[in-house]
Amino acid sequence: MNYNIPFNKPYLTGKETEYIESAVKSGKISGNGFFTKKCQTFFEERYGFNKCLLTTSCTDALEMAAILIDTQPGDEIIMPSYTFVSTANAFVLRGAKIVFADSLANNPNIDADSIEELITSKTKAIVPVHYAGVGCDMDKIMTLANKYNLFVIEDAAQAIDNYYTFKNGETKPLGSIGHLSAFSFHETKNIISGEGGMLVINDKQFENRSEIIWEKGTNRSAFFRGETDKYGWVDHGSSFLPSEIIAAFLWAQLENLDDIQKRRKFLWSSYFESLNVFAKTVGIGIPEIPAHMNNAHMFYLVCENLEQRSGIIEYLKSKNILSVFHYLSLHSSPFYSEKHDGRILPESDRYTDTLMRLPLYYELSDSDIGKISQFIKESLK
Known part of the structure; x- marks a missing residue:
């Protein structure tokens, strides 16, 4: 018998095209409209995220995070080698040096016990990646971040609707623990919009600036709320907003x-x-x-x-x-191998050769x- 089972098949709830049509008929299909606000509010209310901004991808959300923490050339960012290239690219684009950590022997997540020895006076942030949606050891990571005054940016691309229980018994949604976090709604994720993502701003010091960066470096959102009498170019930024068509599709998914x-x-x-x-x-x-x-x-x-x-x-x-197999270790990639410090990361390389989805x-x-x-x-x- 011939089977035909793809690796992935995007699931449609049945409401996607109805909501897209509604968005089109509303006369506003650019970003930050009705469906964008509904999606952002959903996440803020359901998971207690401080502030959410939809983006065109998780890659964009990570790039916004890199801008928000003011990543500068020479800054060092610690992250696992066994991750997607976007995790690193977001900071490489700002001139940072990536310091790769190995994975755990029993899990592709970053080995939190290996992080402290990688911290130097140039370290600016730790970027844990919650592989397969499973939380990294956030007890240890947040303790190190507090000890060395570092930012934590959760790459929660795969971690929607999952939680982490701290050693003190407190349970928090993944993506709500670090200063910032990034989610993906790519068609291979649990909840999808084709391409799409979201930046979560947990640290209130980044609230106002995140909105400016999101709006191409302008204070446009504040203007439309009546908080300023005109808007203009006030900071770095880019076109990070998704269209209302993407947000409408996403809303149909979130309802289900x-x-x-x-x-x-x-x-x-x-x-x-x-x-x-x-x-x-x-x-x-x-x-x-x-x-x-x-x-x-x-x-x-x-x-x-x-x-x-x-x-x-x-x-x-x-x-x-x-x-399919998954990631290729970034520390040994053609682009970054010469920039890597030469440490062998055996678990990351083992997953490169042996993990299959x-x-x-x-x-x-x-x-x-x-x-x-x-x-x-x-x-x-």
Whole structure:
């Protein structure tokens, strides 16, 4: 039997085109209109974020964060090597030096215990990336940030609707802990708008300036609120606002966030139940995440080596099932390897060679997961 299971399939709730049509008919399809405000308010009220600004991508949100903390040439920014290039590019564009940290042995997140030795007098910020939506060790990261007076910018691209429990028992949404955070609504994420993102401003010192940067360096938003009698160019900025069409699409998704999350968590659990015992018998790692810390963004395997991963991917491909690897370590990339300080980051390189992602999207069926799991087992015989 021929299957046709893509790696990802964007889910439509049924309201997207209706809201897009409404936005078009309103006569305002540029940014910061009705749907933009609805989406931003949703996040502020549901998760207690101080201030939210929709952006055209998570990349843009990270670039805004780099501007907000006044990143200068020579500043050092600590982040994991095992992440998407946008995490680093946002700061490289401002002239910063990226200091890469290794991942944990049991999780692709940054090894928080390795951070302090990387801090120098030039360090300006730590950028933890919540891989697969799972929170980094924010207890240790925030303690270091306070000790050395550093900014923390959460790359929460994959972390929507997930939480972190501190050692004192306090639970906070991911993206609400650092001074700033960035989310993604790319079509591969849980909640989508095709391309899209959001900057979360948790530290109130950045509130006013964030809006100016967002509005191309002008005080236009303040003008339309009647807070100034004219507006002009007052700071750095760029065209970071998404159109109302993107925001309208996103609003249809946010209305169905709970349903989408319930479905994704069911599918994630189906994978776990199908593969957990088998994976352990053949030495393959799978994510073991407490239910309260799992937003079901991704289900991945960590193979024993590159050859095993390639074999599984090719076998699934022969069955018309698309699985993919993920990041290539940034410290060894063609662009940055000569700028890297030469430290070996073995866990990051191990994930580069061995981590593979399985299909996970709303319309995937339990039967599909059964077949994918069966073929993975067959591929290793």
